[in-house]
Each structure stands twice: as C-alpha cells, then as structure tokens.
Amino acid sequence: GNSVTQMEGPVTLSEEAFLTINCTYTATGYPSLFWYVQYPGEGLQLLLKATKADDKGSNKGFEATYRKETTSFHLEKGSVQVSDSAVYFCFRGSTLGRLYFGRGTQLTVWP
Amino acid sequence: DVKVTQSSRYLVKRTGEKVFLECVQDMDHENMFWYRQDPGLGLRLIYFSYDVKMKEKGDIPEGYSVSREKKERFSLILESASTNQTSMYLCASSPKPRPGEDSPLHFGNGTRLTVT
Numbered sequence: 001g002n003s004v005t006q007m008e009g010p011v012t013l014s015e016e017a018f019l020t021i022n023c024t025y026t027a028t029g030y031p032s033l034f035w036y037v038q039y040p041g042e043g044l045q046l047l048l049k050a051t052k053a054d055d056k057g058s059n060k061g062f063e064a065t066y067r068k069e070t071t072s073f074h075l076e077k078g079s080v081q082v083s084d085s086a087v088y089f090c091f092r093g094s095t096l097g098r099l100y101f102g103r104g105t106q107l108t109v110w111p
Numbered sequence: 112d113v114k115v116t117q118s119s120r121y122l123v124k125r126t127g128e129k130v131f132l133e134c135v136q137d138m139d140h141e142n143m144f145w146y147r148q149d150p151g152l153g154l155r156l157i158y159f160s161y162d163v164k165m166k167e168k169g170d171i172p173e174g175y176s177v178s179r180e181k182k183e184r185f186s187l188i189l190e191s192a193s194t195n196q197t198s199m200y201l202c203a204s205s206p207k208p209r210p211g212e213d214s215p216l217h218f219g220n221g222t223r224l225t226v227t
Contacts, residue, residue: 032213043115043201043218051212089154093213098144099205103153 006090006102013080013109021075021105023064023090033057033066033073034091034099044089047075080109114138117202117219124226130189132222134202142205143185144216145169145177147198154201160185192226199223 007022025033032051036044048057053068062077075088085108091101118133136143144159146169156169158177166177174196178186185204189196200223203216 032215034215036216036218041220043220044203044216045218046215049215091216093208098156098159099213099216101154103151 004090004092004100004102007105008103010106010108013107015082015109015111016079017109019075019077019080019084019107021088021090021107023073023075023102025071025073025090025092025100027071027092027094030068032093033064034093035062035064035073035075036089036091036101038087038089038104040086047088080107082109082111085109115202115204115217115219117200117222119222120220122222122224124189124192124224126193126226128189128192128226130192130224130226132187132189132200132202132224134185134187134204134219135183136185136204136217137183138204138206138217139182140204140217141182141207142214143179144203144205145175145185145187146201146203147171148201148221149198157187192224194226197224197226 004025034049035047037047038044048059050057050066055066064073064075087104089104091099115136124130145157146154155171160166160179176188199221201221202219205214205216208214
C-alpha cells in the first residue's frame, strides 16, 4: 500500500544536540519525499524535499537523503536550536497529486 | 510566494449550525485540499479537488461537503456541525505535478473550529 511511518515523539533535546527523526515509506514507484515543519499556531511549511533516489534535500541546517534501498527519508540536524521546537511531518507524494504523511513528531529543544 | 488564505483563524459555532470554511489561493493551482488536524491523529484528508467543479472524497468525508466554483476558492461545508468536528482545519493547494516529480503542498494557517 501507500503509507508513511514516522518516528513517534515527543523528542526532547538540549540545544546543540544532534537530531534524527526517522521516516520510512511504502510505495509502488518512486515518489517525491518532503519534510514539513509546523511552528506553534501556524500552518505547515515546506522544509525540504527530494524527488529521486540519492537526492539530498537541505534547508536551515536540516538534511534528509532519499534512500531507495531502505525506503527511508530520515531528517537530521547537527546542532538544534530552541527555535527549532516545532512539529515535523514526513510526506510522500503520489502520481495522483495526493500526498501521504506521517503523524508528526513534536520536537522540544531546551536551552 | 504562494499564499493560501483561510478566512478565519478561530470560529465558535453551535451544534446543528451550518458552517462554511473558506480558502483562497493566489497561484492558479489546480489542486486544493482540506485536512483536519487532531492531537495524536496527525492530518487526515477530508476532501480534495483537482479542478473547478471537481471534488473527490478523502479519508474522512462524512459530515462534510465541499464546493469549488472558482479555481482559486475551495470551501468546506459542515452541513450540521457536531462537537466531534471540533478541530483545526487546514487548507492546502498544489500545482499539477511536473513529469517525474510530485508537487509540494502549500498550506494556509488553519482555522480552529470549536463546536459547542
């Protein structure tokens, strides 16, 4: 089927810690993959994307690599800041223009 | 930048009322979507539309309907609001995908609806 499995939260880290949020997907083809971020009280914003195998998306210090062999798109950041506290969603696309997504991971970063 | 505008940030309605949630996008996108977001459940797709006057049911269409009379506007209608429809409602739009690539969604800031 078509689904996205995302690491459950909440994740709590100290400032400057390393972040990984796992995301794996199932798909019959090679969908585009996305990470979105939702800050408190706001809608979702596109953080980064990758459209084919081995692509690396990056933005604001976050990175994710499209791994076809493990069907994964894990989000990483080397040194988190308090301002990164938000909910992160992993999405995958479909040929019908519809996106499938994980349930979101709440990240809290303490100073 | 794409702008997706939802008409209200907060709404309070009574049980049984007919409720309209409006969404407008300014980038001539073909696709528009309505989701609801609830703690522990993530985002769930209610309805979507690929073109004017087109609509498709998502995963949880019961109790909702939609209208897309113009390309830029996609309305979500709660025919008779109930307390279990208290939620955050998010509208999104996307362009037609390019070959070999899925389009990202552009979201509005959401409408928090409370039904009492």
